[in-house]
Amino acid sequence: MKITQYSALLATVIAIPAMAQQWQTLPETPPTPKDNPTTAAKVALGKMLYFDPRFSSTGTVSCNSCHNVMLGGEDNRPVSVGIKGQKGGRSAPTVWNAAYLSVQFWDGREPTLEAQAKGPVTNPIEMGMESHEVLVKQRLQAITGYKPHFEKAFGSGDVVNIDNFAKAIAAYERTLITPDSPYSRYVKGDKKALTTQQIAGMEKFSKIGCGGCHSGGAFAGPEKPLGEGFFMKFPTFTTSNYVSKYNLAEDGGRFEATKKEADKNMWRVPLLLNIALTAPYFHNGAVQTLDEAVRVMAKVQLDKDLSDGDIADIVAFLNSLTGEFPEQTMPRLPATPDSVIADIN
Amino acid sequence: MKITQYSALLATVIAIPAMAQQWQTLPETPPTPKDNPTTAAKVALGKMLYFDPRFSSTGTVSCNSCHNVMLGGEDNRPVSVGIKGQKGGRSAPTVWNAAYLSVQFWDGREPTLEAQAKGPVTNPIEMGMESHEVLVKQRLQAITGYKPHFEKAFGSGDVVNIDNFAKAIAAYERTLITPDSPYSRYVKGDKKALTTQQIAGMEKFSKIGCGGCHSGGAFAGPEKPLGEGFFMKFPTFTTSNYVSKYNLAEDGGRFEATKKEADKNMWRVPLLLNIALTAPYFHNGAVQTLDEAVRVMAKVQLDKDLSDGDIADIVAFLNSLTGEFPEQTMPRLPATPDSVIADIN
Numbered sequence: 001m002k003i004t005q006y007s008a009l010l011a012t013v014i015a016i017p018a019m020a021q022q023w024q025t026l027p028e029t030p031p032t033p034k035d036n037p038t039t040a041a042k043v044a045l046g047k048m049l050y051f052d053p054r055f056s057s058t059g060t061v062s063c064n065s066c067h068n069v070m071l072g073g074e075d076n077r078p079v080s081v082g083i084k085g086q087k088g089g090r091s092a093p094t095v096w097n098a099a100y101l102s103v104q105f106w107d108g109r110e111p112t113l114e115a116q117a118k119g120p121v122t123n124p125i126e127m128g129m130e131s132h133e134v135l136v137k138q139r140l141q142a143i144t145g146y147k148p149h150f151e152k153a154f155g156s157g158d159v160v161n162i163d164n165f166a167k168a169i170a171a172y173e174r175t176l177i178t179p180d181s182p183y184s185r186y187v188k189g190d191k192k193a194l195t196t197q198q199i200a201g202m203e204k205f206s207k208i209g210c211g212g213c214h215s216g217g218a219f220a221g222p223e224k225p226l227g228e229g230f231f232m233k234f235p236t237f238t239t240s241n242y243v244s245k246y247n248l249a250e251d252g253g254r255f256e257a258t259k260k261e262a263d264k265n266m267w268r269v270p271l272l273l274n275i276a277l278t279a280p281y282f283h284n285g286a287v288q289t290l291d292e293a294v295r296v297m298a299k300v301q302l303d304k305d306l307s308d309g310d311i312a313d314i315v316a317f318l319n320s321l322t323g324e325f326p327e328q329t330m331p332r333l334p335a336t337p338d339s340v341i342a343d344i345n
Numbered sequence: 346m347k348i349t350q351y352s353a354l355l356a357t358v359i360a361i362p363a364m365a366q367q368w369q370t371l372p373e374t375p376p377t378p379k380d381n382p383t384t385a386a387k388v389a390l391g392k393m394l395y396f397d398p399r400f401s402s403t404g405t406v407s408c409n410s411c412h413n414v415m416l417g418g419e420d421n422r423p424v425s426v427g428i429k430g431q432k433g434g435r436s437a438p439t440v441w442n443a444a445y446l447s448v449q450f451w452d453g454r455e456p457t458l459e460a461q462a463k464g465p466v467t468n469p470i471e472m473g474m475e476s477h478e479v480l481v482k483q484r485l486q487a488i489t490g491y492k493p494h495f496e497k498a499f500g501s502g503d504v505v506n507i508d509n510f511a512k513a514i515a516a517y518e519r520t521l522i523t524p525d526s527p528y529s530r531y532v533k534g535d536k537k538a539l540t541t542q543q544i545a546g547m548e549k550f551s552k553i554g555c556g557g558c559h560s561g562g563a564f565a566g567p568e569k570p571l572g573e574g575f576f577m578k579f580p581t582f583t584t585s586n587y588v589s590k591y592n593l594a595e596d597g598g599r600f601e602a603t604k605k606e607a608d609k610n611m612w613r614v615p616l617l618l619n620i621a622l623t624a625p626y627f628h629n630g631a632v633q634t635l636d637e638a639v640r641v642m643a644k645v646q647l648d649k650d651l652s653d654g655d656i657a658d659i660v661a662f663l664n665s666l667t668g669e670f671p672e673q674t675m676p677r678l679p680a681t682p683d684s685v686i687a688d689i690n
Binding site for chain 2: 051053058059060065068069070071072075076077078081084085276277278279280288289290325327328329330331332333335336337338339341342344345
């Protein structure tokens, strides 16, 4: 074999990892649990609940406060601010396209959006309600204008309850999707949807190994049934200076939920859609720029030192994952009845 | 003159005040200052600014936090909660139809929505920005994604400034109007728009004297040129027990702004549109129900003791002032650039 032939073969071989990545796009609708089919009435109610600050103890924090759908689905903060100025321990994940993930929260401790929605309302740092019972009695049922909306969504009877609260919010969240992006148009055949640099970045993303974890239409790993997560250790190469600089190993990740040794520093692989809009980065929001996030990821996950050029190309590619956000109408919220105003204030 | 004739005459005389009230409706568009004509680009920008919490020092309070357009244009609280859980001194007035008022704030200290919009951002209790200069440099200009929206609304050049910030918000607020209500349809000729009780309440509202101040299409007094307020003393009959019970005289009203003795306890006559949605009532939010608000107003302003039946009828009428809220789309906000995230957090 002549050297030129060998080079040609090598080029093909080298190219294989790049081509090996199945470039996938999102289905037009996300997976939906059988017991909570999406309906217009549920979505409308869920949108009301999502934007209503009265489901926090102080009446000042709504789902949207930290997962701001008018932004990239979070708040561009290292960590969010809950009731009474308290700060959380992890950066708020985006709500956009969360519906495509098979487990929820950074540590994947909940299997569905329904289960997730029940958490922050009673988290003492986030929305601080004493209990689900208090939430239902003193807020959901007390704001009587909600009842007809619950009945429209869930029928008559004792429908103003915590399960339906969570179901409605989850149904709304399943409409918060951006399946269309320059990237997705490119994969579907519009070869002009990406710039030359973005295509170069796409190839490097795959070749360098980012796609080993960040695969699938959401770049959050292979498709899994609801409730089954795709977890990876982060950081993997713990001797990197970045680990101490950005305090990447302190939070035990999934271990904090399960207390299993095997789950130490294991995290749900986060999606990369709209990643350019959701700085700062990582579970603790310690890394401020996307450039630096790419550099750190390559080092602590793949033990690779990327050149500035590689990083610029990959960041250009990641920008192509910014989606088309569907136009949304604002919900109208029922007024607080005068009989319960004193309780909320 | 026989007694029956006298009675008949008396009935006519008594009836005159009721008929004397000119039942007016709102014009389809509110008054607009000549130097800030409403345009679609300004309204779109103003809506973004209105919903953006990053113009508060903590990044947690937006215009909409206290003047919630998804509710009745305020927050159903006695007083609002600003940054760091601080509470203000007066109840947030509704933003809905504020565009029809000729002066702004409870004490009418600002002539236009433009002037009003500059206040809360630097109020240390409300949004707490150090100065307009800091707001412009560290937020408006630092969130670079705003620039094209300012240029679309105001042309090229040094357009990202505090005056245009206020102009855009005011332009948006001029779209927050509810000229259509059961009341307005009734006045325009749809005699089925009100119930019998509401019509009775309408007549009592006028006959008892409420309409002496609460006249005009917004029920906030006669039409005035922008900047000229319609003020009344509240409370007028200061010996009423309600004055101490609800602490009605403590706040000096317009006096606090002007320090003129003549302005003591003078207030801009508040509009009554959507009043059923904006409990609790009065400048200090001390009265929780609309029933009680009507009872107290009759006593402390007109020295009249209303029967429960009168109150029920008037409240029924006031419910007919709840308008049709225009459907609004949510704005999309530009992401915080990674270069300024540390400053906001």
